[in-house]
Amino acid sequence: MGKALIVGCGGVAGVAIHKCCQNSEVFEEICIASRTKSKCDALKAQLEGGKTKVTTAQVDADNVEEMVALIEAFKPDVVLNLALPYQDLTIMEACLATGVHYVDTANYEPPDTAKFEYKWQWAYRERFEKAGITALLGSGFDPGVTGVFTAYALKHHFDEIHYIDILDCNGGDHGYPFATNFNPEINIREVTSKGRYWEEGRWVETQPMEIKREYDFEAVGQKDMYLLYHEELESLVQNVPGLKRIRFFMTFGQSYLTHLKCLENVGMTSIEPIEFEGKQIIPLQFLKAVLPDPASLGPRTKGKTNIGCIFQGVKDGKPKTYYLYNICDHEECYKEVGSQAISYTTGVPAMIGAMLVMQGLWQKPGVYNVEEFDPDPFMEALNKWGLPWQESFAPELVD
Numbered sequence: 144m145g146k147a148l149i150v151g152c153g154g155v156a157g158v159a160i161h162k163c164c165q166n167s168e169v170f171e172e173i174c175i176a177s178r179t180k181s182k183c184d185a186l187k188a189q190l191e192g193g194k195t196k197v198t199t200a201q202v203d204a205d206n207v208e209e210m211v212a213l214i215e216a217f218k219p220d221v222v223l224n225l226a227l228p229y230q231d232l233t234i235m236e237a238c239l240a241t242g243v244h245y246v247d248t249a250n251y252e253p254p255d256t257a258k259f260e261y262k263w264q265w266a267y268r269e270r271f272e273k274a275g276i277t278a279l280l281g282s283g284f285d286p287g288v289t290g291v292f293t294a295y296a297l298k299h300h301f302d303e304i305h306y307i308d309i310l311d312c313n314g315g316d317h318g319y320p321f322a323t324n325f326n327p328e329i330n331i332r333e334v335t336s337k338g339r340y341w342e343e344g345r346w347v348e349t350q351p352m353e354i355k356r357e358y359d360f361e362a363v364g365q366k367d368m369y370l371l372y373h374e375e376l377e378s379l380v381q382n383v384p385g386l387k388r389i390r391f392f393m394t395f396g397q398s399y400l401t402h403l404k405c406l407e408n409v410g411m412t413s414i415e416p417i418e419f420e421g422k423q424i425i426p427l428q429f430l431k432a433v434l435p436d437p438a439s440l441g442p443r444t445k446g447k448t449n450i451g452c453i454f455q456g457v458k459d460g461k462p463k464t465y466y467l468y469n470i471c472d473h474e475e476c477y478k479e480v481g482s483q484a485i486s487y488t489t490g491v492p493a494m495i496g497a498m499l500v501m502q503g504l505w506q507k508p509g510v511y512n513v514e515e516f517d518p519d520p521f522m523e524a525l526n527k528w529g530l531p532w533q534e535s536f537a538p539e540l541v542d
């Protein structure tokens with residue numbers, strides 16, 4: 144069917160690339176391009192012998208000209224951005240310059256401010272419309288599948304959704320006292336920020352980890368979870384008519400929180416540059432360098448993730464509650480693609496988003512979030528490509 148250029152070769156990209164190669168009817172040819180080419184070559188070597196033709200390239204995705212030259216040389220149908228959120232805008236610029244569709248999994252965030260927002264990428268709407276190309280934003284799990292779940296619930300189960308609680312539970316244990324499951328810098332910036340949820344037309348801000356609840360997750364058990372601000376809240380508030388409240392909760396173990404507090408207290412999570420032995424360094428980037436690489440957690444992680452959305456609203460004039468979720472097993476993921484479930488649950492929807500754009504099923508000139516497309520082909524693909532979903536009509540609710 145076509146060609147995809149995949150930018151980045153970390154934990155998430157590794158899974159998405161394995162999945163593209165399993166789906167060779169759609170992904171006839173892929174180019175893996177990243178800052179460190181040796182990682183791309185090592186992955187290519189693992190994938191040798193399959194039907195998908197794999198090439199590799201070195202690219203600095205912060206540099207628009209380099210990206211344009213690579214796109215012009217490879218001529219992909221879609222660019223799948225699995226580098227870091229800092230590269231979103233330069234890659235979007237390169238897609239505009241070359242007329243190629245764009246897909247990512249995380250919204251732009253400026254390197255010097257820990258503040259992610261869609262405004263920078265939504266500002267490209269008119270330019271993508273005029274260029275006749277699609278930008279699909281946030282095609283991971285959360286954001287990503289959580290938005291697709293919402294669109295599916297709205298299409299098939301509700302006339303109006305009033306309350307959404309997104310619950311992200313990682314019941315996995317990697318055996319380290321402290322490690323993050325995806326890029327440590329991005330992860331720590333997210334969890335040390337203030338919490339925020341949306342209720343009755345306005346945002347309510349909380350201190351980091353101020354709101355705690357307990358929840359009994361299927362296949363995982365009872366866990367503490369904390370209210371965080373998460374990027375899909377921003378787009379779902381705009382795209383779900385009649386919504387009264389939306390919140391996001393993530394589980395954290397006590398050891399993770401204690402380590403994080405200590406690192407914060409000593410200044411290791413700061414993004415303010417400091418002088419060290421005559422050199423400017425950013426403490427959080429130094430911390431990233433000493434923490435385990437998330438890609439190395441795969442062989443050590445046991446247990447399951449359970450991520451989903453609880454919806455409350457009305458159907459045919461009657462109140463209704465509906466829970467859609469996916470359970471994913473760290474060890475099964477490792478057996479299949481050599482990585483843990485956090486990368487797996489992001490990499491699979493990234494491949495699916497790129498596939499639907501390439502197939503034309505999710506093409507619409509402009510810049511869109513996942514919930515703005517028909518959820519049905521995505522939901523079908525989740526079942527087919529390793530993230531089957533489950534539903535419940537009488538779930539435990541979060542107070």
Ligand SMILES: NC(=O)c1ccc[n+]([C@@H]2O[C@H](COP(=O)([O-])OP(=O)(O)OC[C@H]3O[C@@H](n4cnc5c(N)ncnc54)[C@H](OP(=O)(O)O)[C@@H]3O)[C@@H](O)[C@H]2O)c1
Nearest residue numbers: 151152153154155178179204226249283284285286325326
């Ligand atoms: N939506 C979701 O559910 C979800 C969940 C988890 C993660 N994510 C997102 O997924 C993305 C990837 O996460 P990850 O855990 O795979 O991160 P990662 O393991 O750190 O991988 C990032 C990759 O991007 C490459 N890269 C960084 N800067 C680059 C540049 N200027 N030019 C070219 N390549 C560059 C890195 O190259 P080097 O190898 O040289 O460092 C690395 O290969 C992030 O944006 C993250 O926020 C989304």
